[in-house]
Amino acid sequence: MKQRIATELERSFSEQGFAEQGVEALRAEADVSLRTLYRHFPSREAMIVGALEHRDATYFAWLEGGPEEGVGHVLHPLVRLRDWLCEVANTGCLFLNALAEYPDSAAIGAVVRDHKARLAEEFTRRLARVAPGRDTGDLAETLFLLHEGMTQAARFQGREKACEAALRAARAALAAEDIR
Numbered sequence: 529m530k531q532r533i534a535t536e537l538e539r540s541f542s543e544q545g546f547a548e549q550g551v552e553a554l555r556a557e558a559d560v561s562l563r564t565l566y567r568h569f570p571s572r573e574a575m576i577v578g579a580l581e582h583r584d585a586t587y588f589a590w591l592e593g594g595p596e597e598g599v600g601h602v603l604h605p606l607v608r609l610r611d612w613l614c615e616v617a618n619t620g621c622l623f624l625n626a627l628a629e630y631p632d633s634a635a636i637g638a639v640v641r642d643h644k645a646r647l648a649e650e651f652t653r654r655l656a657r658v659a660p661g662r663d664t665g666d667l668a669e670t671l672f673l674l675h676e677g678m679t680q681a682a683r684f685q686g687r688e689k690a691c692e693a694a695l696r697a698a699r700a701a702l703a704a705e706d707i708r
Contacts (some may be wrong), residue, residue, distance in 0.1 A: 540553075
């Protein structure tokens with residue numbers, strides 16, 4: 529039940545933002561009683577944290593797989609983000625949207641920082657696989673920034689333009705480090 533509610537909370541916050549709906553609207557979206565909602569998520573902050581934790585798990589499952597070697601392995605998170613922006617959500621980063629809305633929430637801030645650290649580590653891990661023994665820390669940071677910029681720019685430039693620009697920049701950064 530908690531997972532199903534978190535799924536609906538995530539969908540609702542993604543589609544309508546964090547400030548637009550009250551607890552009653554969130555309860556109705558989840559199709560549960562107020563008592564059930566509060567049993568699993570005892571505050572609005574807990575509802576947001578639950579939605580973000582659900583998004584984190586969903587997104588990292590989305591990133592799984594892809595090419596096992598070469599540039600395709602490293603670029604896979606950006607390619608999957610392009611797919612995500614086309615198929616799932618194109619409303620900016622749900623994590624950064626939550627943090628912008630609740631900048632003083634330690635719980636929300638912790639979930640956001642953890643998600644972003646895991647995402648940055650994903651690029652580090654993928655680069656270590658294709659360029660073992662090389663110092664690719666700066667390149668991993670560059671790819672992480674391209675991922676984040678792609679997410680935000682897609683809202684304003686359009687998905688295709690933002691995604692193609694980010695992938696082009698990522699390929700150039702990899703080529704500059706002789707990763708092919």
